[in-house]
Amino acid sequence: MTELALHxxxxxxxxxxxxxxxxxxxxxxxxxxxxxxxxxxQHILDEITDSTTTKQLxxxxxxxxxxxxxxxxxxxxxxxxxxxxxxxxYPFEKFVGELLKYQDYQVEVGRIIKGFCVNHEIDVIAxxxxxxIMVECKFHSDQSRKTDVKIPLYIHSRFQDIRKQxxxxxxxSIRFYQEWLVTNxxxxxxxxxxxxxxxxxxxxxxxxxxxSLKQRISLSGxxxxxxxxxxxxxEKNSLLEMDxxxxxxxxxxxxxxxxxxxxxxxxxxIMKEAREICQIT
Numbered sequence: 001m002t003e004l005a006l007h008x009x010x011x012x013x014x015x016x017x018x019x020x021x022x023x024x025x026x027x028x029x030x031x032x033x034x035x036x037x038x039x040x041x042q043h044i045l046d047e048i049t050d051s052t053t054t055k056q057l058x059x060x061x062x063x064x065x066x067x068x069x070x071x072x073x074x075x076x077x078x079x080x081x082x083x084x085x086x087x088x089x090y091p092f093e094k095f096v097g098e099l100l101k102y103q104d105y106q107v108e109v110g111r112i113i114k115g116f117c118v119n120h121e122i123d124v125i126a127x128x129x130x131x132x133i134m135v136e137c138k139f140h141s142d143q144s145r146k147t148d149v150k151i152p153l154y155i156h157s158r159f160q161d162i163r164k165q166x167x168x169x170x171x172x173s174i175r176f177y178q179e180w181l182v183t184n185x186x187x188x189x190x191x192x193x194x195x196x197x198x199x200x201x202x203x204x205x206x207x208x209x210x211x212s213l214k215q216r217i218s219l220s221g222x223x224x225x226x227x228x229x230x231x232x233x234x235e236k237n238s239l240l241e242m243d244x245x246x247x248x249x250x251x252x253x254x255x256x257x258x259x260x261x262x263x264x265x266x267x268x269x270i271m272k273e274a275r276e277i278c279q280i281t
Contacts, residue, residue, distance in 0.1 A: 006045075009053045011144050018048065018057075027061075029218065030075035036068055066229050070269075071276035074227040078217065079143065079205065081227035082184045084236060089139035091240045093123045095224055096137050096182050098246055099213075100126045102220040105133075113174050115161035131177040134159060138183040147183040147204070149190035155181050156198045184213065223247045223277050230270045235260050247274045 006018035023044070027037045043064050048057060058080075065073035074081075085091040090110075097107040105126040113120050113134075124135035136155045138147045159179040166175045180201040187195070187204050195202045206212050217223065225247055226236045238260055244250055250257075251274050257267045 006048060007050045008048065008057055009051065011054065015050065020045075023057075023061075026076065027065075027072075030065075030072050030078075032065075032069070032072045032076075036065075036072060039068065040064055070229045070273045073229050074273060074277055075223065077227050077229075078214075078223065081224050082205075082213075083141055083143055084226035084233075085184075085224055085240070085245075086139055086141040089137065091224075091245050092139040092184060093137045094243065094245045095222075096135065097124045097126075098222055099216050099220055100124065100135070102222060104128055113162055114165055115158065116164035116168060117161050120158050120162060132175060133178050133180055134162070134176045135180040135182060138181065140183065140185045143185055146186045146188045147181075147191055148188045149194050151183075152181055152187075152191050152195040152198065152200055152202070155179060156194075156200060182213065221279065225250055225274075227277070228270060228273055230266060230273055235262070247277045250274050251278050 006020075007015045008018050009015050020041070024037050024041060027040055032040070040061055044057070044061055047060050052060075062073055062077055065076055082092070082095075085095060093109055097109045101107050105128045107127075108125045109123065111122050111125055113122050113125075122134050123137045126133045126135055136151075136158075138151050140147070156179065159176065162174055162176060165171075178201060179199070180203065181195060182203045183205075185205060187202060187207065192202060192207075202208070203211065203213055203216075205214055223246065225231065225239050225244055228236070228247065228250075231239075239245075239250070239256065242256055242259075244253060244256055251271070254267070254271050254274075257270060262270070
């Protein structure tokens with residue numbers, strides 16, 4: 001079957017042409033060299049049919065990549081790894097905070113701020129160049145679920161309530177320059193329209209073109225521990241409960257693996273993969 005004849009089925013059920021170049025770019029962005037890209041491409045072309053779903057395509061590529069390079073497979077699984085930061089959403093807030101720290105923001109997570117009508121728990125407060133930003137994080141464990149217009153409406157009303165209190169007291173500790181809304185999936189059209197009209201800075205997995213969540217992760221090199229292929233799901237959750245959200249944090253605190261009762265052989269594999277992801281030799 002030729003490349004042009006291949007189609008894949010999206011989660012919506014819609015069939016679309018298989019974009020080979022886009023698939024290969026995703027491998028390249030995961031750190032795969034040309035040899036690995038060629039191997040995986042050939043494997044996928046031999047495996048997929050017109051009935052293959054995008055989910056099955058990802059799983060086939062990921063499974064094959066794990067056999068070749070755990071670090072490349074870990075980076076390739078980034079989107080799923082972000083989904084695995086749930087279900088509470090708090091690890092996602094911590095992760096967003098770490099991305100902002102990388103951009104030289106001073107960050108505080110989960111602080112209570114007094115509003116005019118009620119108090120508000122702010123997911124992330126970020127400060128740089130004397131400008132304070134209120135960041136709200138909307139986490140979804142289902143990648144097909146979008147953040148709808150109710151969320152930016154809610155966030156904007158909270159922002160206005162805090163702004164009203166500041167105007168009353170002139171307290172610099174509650175003065176915010178801008179409101180941000182960050183989600184790990186996507187926004188509905190209405191959510192984007194309202195958010196942009198109201199002055200919110202909207203960040204989703206692939207929006208905006210410059211400064212999307214995916215791009216920020218790529219530029220920072222900060223990857224969540226949930227992408228590590230040698231960790232079980234329960235072990236990943238245990239690390240998140242210990243506030244170990246990043247592979248970089250694990251590289252600095254590898255002794256935490258002993259608390260999970262992981263044997264020395266597997267500890268070595270986990271740390272080797274984590275260092276490769278963080279590009280630590």
